[in-house]
Amino acid sequence: MLSYVYLAVGSLALGILITFLMLYICQLFGIDINRNLWMIAIPIILAIALNIWFIELYDRYRRK
Secondary structure (H helix, E strand, C coil): CHHHHHHHHHHHHHHHHHHHHHHHHHHHCCCCCCCHHHHHHHHHHHHHHHHHHHHHHHHHHHHC
């Protein structure tokens, strides 16, 4: 059970890193984040997808 918590915390950290990277890219290219709030959903969805993918990989290789 503790390994699932570690996977969730790892994907959370990756999501935070991706969010800051996206904000930096928006600032670099001059994209107004207030007009494009949908761009904040990209790191959130990506972090959730990575968490599911990590859990599936962990379960697949733990059984072997």
